[in-house]
Amino acid sequence: MNTQISEAIIHWPHVAPLLQPAHTEEEYKALVEALDAVLDAGGADESHPMARLADYLGDLVAEWEARDPMPEGAPPLEVLRFLMAQYGLKQVDLTEIGSQGVVSEVLHGKRNLNLRQARALAERFGVSAQMFL
Structure with missing residues (x-):
């Protein structure tokens, strides 16, 4: 097994929760915080290695924000x-x-x-x- 895979396996329990869709407001806030941190770490630059992670986290944030809105005048x-x-x-x-x-x-x-x-x-x-x- 190569070193890169070994490192990924070691760190996966810490990374995996950040890569899942939000189901609660708290999880959504954690995704936004993670996205901000990744962007600040260089992910805003498309040539930076963190750019793909920023894109993925951005998609998860957008997925939460695109949920169906509450119908106007609902019972x-x-x-x-x-x-x-x-x-x-x-x-x-x-x-x-x-x-x-x-x-x-x-x-x-x-x-x-x-x-x-x-x-x-x-x-x-x-x-x-x-x-x-």
């Missing part, structure tokens, strides 16, 4: 499900709404969000509370 439940998908959240993560039973009822359309819940979700996601009412 509150659809808005909540959309945001949950975008942030990679599960029912258990929605502590702003209340207990698991309450969250389940909301997500199954058996219960509407109240003003307190809508405000808490709006703060969490950085959107207007009106979107949940």
Whole structure:
């Protein structure tokens, strides 16, 4: 095995997480940070060895940013499900709404969000509370 491959194998556990598509806002931010670092390290120059990595990371960032936008005027439940998908959240993560039973009822359309819940979700996601009412 040549030295280059040996080095790649040793460092792969540290590199691999940076080369995967983002599924959460945190992963997206990490990709942007990695892209910025690669560009600063010379990847902005097309003749630099890091240019291909910059292109790849740029594609991953663009993929996240091109996700389907939330439909204008969508019903509150659809808005909540959309945001949950975008942030990679599960029912258990929605502590702003209340207990698991309450969250389940909301997500199954058996219960509407109240003003307190809508405000808490709006703060969490950085959107207007009106979107949940």
